[in-house]
Amino acid sequence: MQNLGIAITGSGSAVPATFLDNQSLTQLVETTDEWISIRTGIRQRRLAKPSETITDLATAASRQAIAMAGINPHDVDLILLATSTPDDLFGSACKIQAQLGATKAVAFDLTAACSGFVFGLVTAAQYIRTGVYQNVLLIGADILSRWVDWQDRRTCVLFGDGAGAVVIQANEKDCLLGFELRSDGTQNNCLNLACTPEPTELTQGVKVGKGNFQPITMNGKEVYRFAVQKVPEVIDKALFRANLSVEQIDWLLLHQANQRILDAVRERLNIPEHKVISNLANYGNTSAASIPLALDESVRQGKIKPSDIIATSGFGAGLTWGAAIFQWGR
Incomplete structure (x- = not known):
């Protein structure tokens, strides 16, 4: 089979x-x-x-x-x-x-x-x-x-x-027990690494935009508000799809953006502090790398063990956010 x-x-x-x-x-x-x-x-x-x-x-x-x-x-x-x-x-x-x-x-x-x-x-x-x-x-x-x-x-x-x-x-x-993915492009301007083409004239009357990316811009207050509101909701939905309760989670592994966000989400979900994985003090926000980096570190430290249930959530530019509930190992 x-x-x-x-x-x-x-x-x-x-x-x-x-x-x-x-x-x-x-x-x-x-x-x-x-x-x-x-x-x-x-x-x-x-x-x-x-x-x-x-x-x-x-x-x-x-x-x-x-x-x-x-x-x-x-x-x-x-x-x-x-x-x-x-x-x-x-x-x-x-x-x-x-x-x-x-x-x-x-x-x-x-x-x-x-x-x-x-x-x-x-x-x-x-x-x-x-x-x-x-x-x-x-x-x-x-x-x-x-x-x-x-x-x-x-x-x-x-x-x-x-x-x-x-x-x-x-x-x-x-071992992927449930997930939920979301996007909201109406808030795209809250976090950007935008291309702003420089007008370049090729021949008379023919202009193109020469590629040029601007540094990261962010509305920190809006991103914080978005994350604290939406992440607990999306984790709840993923848990519902997995037919699990918050109490059955062994670890909460969030995108490592800001410790205040991690604390606020934990409190809203009523998850004990000792179940939260956090390594952002040493690495900062590494974007798409943050969850697998923290996961690998915890596995190699012996913190995460086979069959542990992990609730993970990523959130950021787009705006995009999502959650997945999975068991580590076979």
Whole structure:
């Protein structure tokens, strides 16, 4: 009988060696370690060197995930790269495929900003549940430091760089228990990394726009309000689809955006503090990388154990948000 369920069987992560702590940021903008820590929970962030790429970080994380899953790169059928900051606007998944030697895999990028990993998890599950693929490599990776205005203290204190990956395999028991995905483009202006083309005249009367991206802009108050309202709702809906109660969750794993958001969501759902996974103090907001990075760290620390039930939620630009309830391991 064909296995039409899914299991997450391996994880991996990679971050740049270079870090920038809050004290160092005071040399760039008018701020303090206390101001940043109280408002965000972040104490330092990892920053990619000019020579480091999404492909490098993603490949390193993927190798760890593939090894933990006990498969080889040539066993991988599909590679999904969730990112908003590819090395190449045409996509970076194929280059990762080449570096891994995953010759059988089809690869493509998926863009849903900080929700990318959750959207990617649900997408991967559909390919497996329909019997098309057996082994999927899902990567969340971003290098946001390249798109930050380092003179804007509202945004530069928040973001860091990194990559996380998981292997998702066909399984007799379905470990993706429920999910819910949402989008609201009417709030798109709250968080942007926008292209603002520069008018360029080719010949008389013929103009084109020359590609030019502006730094990240964010309405922090609106994003906070959105996350605190919508994330508990979407987790509740995913739990309903999974036929589970909040009390049955072993871990709450949210996108690592801001500790105040994590605390507010936990309180609204009435989840004990010891069940919340948080590592943003060391990495900042790594966008699509944040959930798999925190997941891998917790697995390797022995915190998350096989069969633990995890409620995860991503939220961010688009605006997009979503939640998934899954069991770790087979």
